[in-house]
Amino acid sequence: MQPRKLTLGAALAALSGLLLAACGSTAATSKATLTVGGVIAITGSSSFEGGNLFEGVYPAIYEINQAGGVLGHKLTLKQVDTRGDPADALPAVQQMLATTSNLVMVAGVDTSSAPTIVPVLNSAHIPMTTVAGESVYDQSPYPYFWRLFPPDSANGTAMALWAKKKGYTRVAAVFGSDPGSQGDLPGNVQSLKALHIPLVANITLTPGQSSYQSQVNQLIAAHPDVIMTEADSGTAGTFFGELKSLGGLVPIIGTQAMDTPPEISAIQSALGPTDFQKYMSMVISAPSQVTPAVTAFNNAVKGDASQIGVSVSQAQQNPFAVVYYDGMIAMALAMVAAKSTDPKVFNSYMSKVCNPGPGKTVVYTFAQGVKALNQGKQIQYFGASGLIDFNKYHNSYGNQEAVSLTSSGAAVPLGTISVQAIEAVKVTGVA
Amino acid sequence: MSGQLIASIADGVVLAAILAVAAMGFTLQFSLTNVLNLSFGSVMTVGAFVAYLIAVVHLTPWLGIALGGVAGAVTTVVLGRGVLRLYARRRTQLFEMMMVTLGLSLIIDYTVQAISHNNIYGYSVLQGSALSMGPIRVTPVQVGIVILALVVLLATWGSLKFTRMGKALRATAVEPGLARACGIPTGRVVLVTWVASGFLCGLAGVVFVISTQSVDYTTGEGFLPLVIAAAILGGVGNLWGAVGASLVMGIVTEVVAGLGQGGYSTVAGFAILVVVLLLRPGAVFGGSEDRQLVL
Numbered sequence: 147m148q149p150r151k152l153t154l155g156a157a158l159a160a161l162s163g164l165l166l167a168a169c170g171s172t173a174a175t176s177k178a179t180l181t182v183g184g185v186i187a188i189t190g191s192s193s194f195e196g197g198n199l200f201e202g203v204y205p206a207i208y209e210i211n212q213a214g215g216v217l218g219h220k221l222t223l224k225q226v227d228t229r230g231d232p233a234d235a236l237p238a239v240q241q242m243l244a245t246t247s248n249l250v251m252v253a254g255v256d257t258s259s260a261p262t263i264v265p266v267l268n269s270a271h272i273p274m275t276t277v278a279g280e281s282v283y284d285q286s287p288y289p290y291f292w293r294l295f296p297p298d299s300a301n302g303t304a305m306a307l308w309a310k311k312k313g314y315t316r317v318a319a320v321f322g323s324d325p326g327s328q329g330d331l332p333g334n335v336q337s338l339k340a341l342h343i344p345l346v347a348n349i350t351l352t353p354g355q356s357s358y359q360s361q362v363n364q365l366i367a368a369h370p371d372v373i374m375t376e377a378d379s380g381t382a383g384t385f386f387g388e389l390k391s392l393g394g395l396v397p398i399i400g401t402q403a404m405d406t407p408p409e410i411s412a413i414q415s416a417l418g419p420t421d422f423q424k425y426m427s428m429v430i431s432a433p434s435q436v437t438p439a440v441t442a443f444n445n446a447v448k449g450d451a452s453q454i455g456v457s458v459s460q461a462q463q464n465p466f467a468v469v470y471y472d473g474m475i476a477m478a479l480a481m482v483a484a485k486s487t488d489p490k491v492f493n494s495y496m497s498k499v500c501n502p503g504p505g506k507t508v509v510y511t512f513a514q515g516v517k518a519l520n521q522g523k524q525i526q527y528f529g530a531s532g533l534i535d536f537n538k539y540h541n542s543y544g545n546q547e548a549v550s551l552t553s554s555g556a557a558v559p560l561g562t563i564s565v566q567a568i569e570a571v572k573v574t575g576v577a
Numbered sequence: 578m579s580g581q582l583i584a585s586i587a588d589g590v591v592l593a594a595i596l597a598v599a600a601m602g603f604t605l606q607f608s609l610t611n612v613l614n615l616s617f618g619s620v621m622t623v624g625a626f627v628a629y630l631i632a633v634v635h636l637t638p639w640l641g642i643a644l645g646g647v648a649g650a651v652t653t654v655v656l657g658r659g660v661l662r663l664y665a666r667r668r669t670q671l672f673e674m675m676m677v678t679l680g681l682s683l684i685i686d687y688t689v690q691a692i693s694h695n696n697i698y699g700y701s702v703l704q705g706s707a708l709s710m711g712p713i714r715v716t717p718v719q720v721g722i723v724i725l726a727l728v729v730l731l732a733t734w735g736s737l738k739f740t741r742m743g744k745a746l747r748a749t750a751v752e753p754g755l756a757r758a759c760g761i762p763t764g765r766v767v768l769v770t771w772v773a774s775g776f777l778c779g780l781a782g783v784v785f786v787i788s789t790q791s792v793d794y795t796t797g798e799g800f801l802p803l804v805i806a807a808a809i810l811g812g813v814g815n816l817w818g819a820v821g822a823s824l825v826m827g828i829v830t831e832v833v834a835g836l837g838q839g840g841y842s843t844v845a846g847f848a849i850l851v852v853v854l855l856l857r858p859g860a861v862f863g864g865s866e867d868r869q870l871v872l
Contacts, residue, residue, distance in 0.1 A: 189695070193695055349837075352842065352843060354795070354799040355842070355843065356592060356595055356596075356785055356788060356789055356800055356803075357588065357591065357592050357595075357788055357789065357831075358834075359588035359591060359592070359719075359831065360584070360585045360588045360589075360831040360832070360834035360835035360842075361834055361835075363581070363584045363585070363588065363712075363714055363835065364581065364834075364835060364837065366714065367580075367581065367584075367712075379697045379791075380697050380789075380791055380793060380795075383697060383699060383789070383790060383791035384788075384789040384790055384791055387699075387701060387704070387789070387790030387791070388790070390704075391704045391705075391707060391716040391718075392707040392714045392715075392716065393706065393707040393714075408696070408697060411696075411697070411699070412697050412699060412791060414699070415698070415699015415700075415701060415790070415791065416699060416701065416790055416791070418701070
């Protein structure tokens with residue numbers, strides 16, 4: 147009997163050991179670091195888009211990790227360089243999907259790569275928070291696609307509405323021929339038509355030209371009283387420099403995409419500080435009122451200043467960064483609410499943790515959200531960019547605002563264009 | 578409409594002037610060495626950045642123009658004598674040498690990119706109030722660029738035509754072996770050619786960014802196809818041809834843009850090249866397959 151008892155005891159001990167090991171293994175797995183893919187142009191002519199992303203995502207990860215992570219998991223960012231070119235983006239993303247364990251979401255996907263990459267990520271069941279403005283996503287068929295940013299068409303409409311409000315009667319559209327710059331144009335043109343504002347010139351700029359003199363002369367000959375524009379920084383710098391040299395400056399309204407450091411720097415250099423402040427304005431997403439969410443974002447940027455690659459104040463004023471930040475925080479709260487880091491499970495919780503609703507507790511930070519969820523409450527994350535209210539196509543955007551910029555790049559509000567006014571302009575033929 | 582056409586032709590002349598300075602440098606070097614130098618655009622960028630740095634430290638832009646040219650000459654000599662000649666001694670063939678220059682171009686571009694932090698820098702110098710003559714609106718600096726191109730053309734043409742070195746250069750370009758046998762110091766001729774073409778290259782880079790009013794690491798690279806096209810269209814080694822081809826490409830480009838088809842302006846310029854190459858298929862290497870590197 148003795149040997150048998152011994153055998154039974156040994157078996158029990160071995161079983162206990164296995165169970166403990168299994169538990170330990172489970173615990174270790176559950177604490178594994180989760181990866182966020184930053185799929186964006188990091189090098190190449192669109193590399194500023196990578197900067198926008200890092201200025202928002204790194205602070206968000208910092209804040210989440212400082213608060214203990216998502217369900218005990220720390221987050222880390224894996225940079226995936228699309229170079230702003232679908233041909234480079236596709237293999238890079240495929241490699242990311244094949245080699246990245248614990249990939250829970252993607253931030254980014256630049257405008258140029260989005261048509262190629264969004265379907266791939268959607269098929270892989272990877273949720274993404276993006277700022278790609280193409281109107282094709284206004285009615286997105288992709289359940290894993292989330293956009294907290296106005297579509298280009300809405301931005302174009304807001305520009306037209308601002309022109310009407312300012313009493314402009316002769317509009318010239320000057321847009322780069324690259325896909326990123328063309329996004330706002332259809333909505334802009336159709337909205338001008340709907341608002342009965344004549345478009346006296348519609349000029350396309352091919353990037354990288356040595357001169358846009360003919361286009362400048364064409365513009366001057368049309369006698370516009372305002373220019374609406376989006377172009378890459380080099381093209382914009384050359385065009386507006388020549389426009390100034392030839393004495394054709396009139397007020398300029400830029401799209402939201404023009405509110406980035408390279409564009410601002412290029413146009414400011416071309417026009418000079420005085421004319422820049424006199425003539426240049428932009429229509430951008432209306433900045434949020436100062437809420438605890440804004441304070442949390444500012445603190446997170448300060449806390450993770452070494453990662454963002456630009457000055458703290460520059461990152462804090464970046465309208466793209468704050469949207470990326472909100473996307474990350476919202477996604478992390480969705481995981482907590484779903485009690486799962488499985489994208490197939492938590493993806494549907496995005497709207498639940500963001501959209502307003504009766505009885506919901508409004509939270510402004512990740513830590514507040516986790517606390518409320520742990521208390522069994524339903525939450526509404528009010529972001530640093532303002533109210534987040536996803537429609538059925540996973541789009542959320544609010545009011546827009548016309549701003550001018552000081553020489554230091556700080557936005558000076560000129561007026562608001564409400565989301566209701568934008569939606570009231572019925573544009574057709576914009577896809 | 579005719580006013581717009583006249584304005585576009587004037588704009589085309591300005592563009593042609595910039596193109597011509599670069600194309601003259603390119604064709605001069607190509608005709609002598611037979612190296613299709615794809616690093617030419619990158620050297621333009623170097624010249625442009627030197628001029629930009631001069632502006633940053635608030636020195637006169639004229640110094641920037643001069644030093645931009647010097648930087649182009651120095652860089653070209655380093656590449657030509659320091660690198661390309663090593664390959665020539667190893668009997669590298671024309672196509673392989675072209676690939677070497679492509680590699681050098683990438684090295685220069687990415688070095689400039691790293692140093693410049695991939696930024697685009699504004700470069701507004703010598704700009705003044707626009708001058709109007711009927712439908713034509715130009716700035717004083719654009720008039721200056723056209724005059725500069727004419728001066729460069731006459732100086733280069735005169736040097737080639739009337740100086741001893743110019744004659745030696747033309748003789749070396751036609752038949753290097755015979756020139757050497759006749760006592761022409763072909764090594765020195767090649768060196769002078771590198772210096773002259775490099776100076777024009779750097780100068781073209783500066784003129785280019787004076788026009789575009791911005792500089793970044795891709796500045797010259799984007800302009801290179803037009804330069805090569807103009808050099809080929811004009812006939813390799815033919816200064817007047819290079820200038821004429823620059824005029825055609827510049828005017829066609831700007832007229833198409835002036836007609837509201839800006840997206841097709843460059844395409845139209847290259848369409849001319851395609852047609853000409855169809856009619857003159859041997860233009861690139863002068864129709865001869867036995868041309869050798871002269872370095």
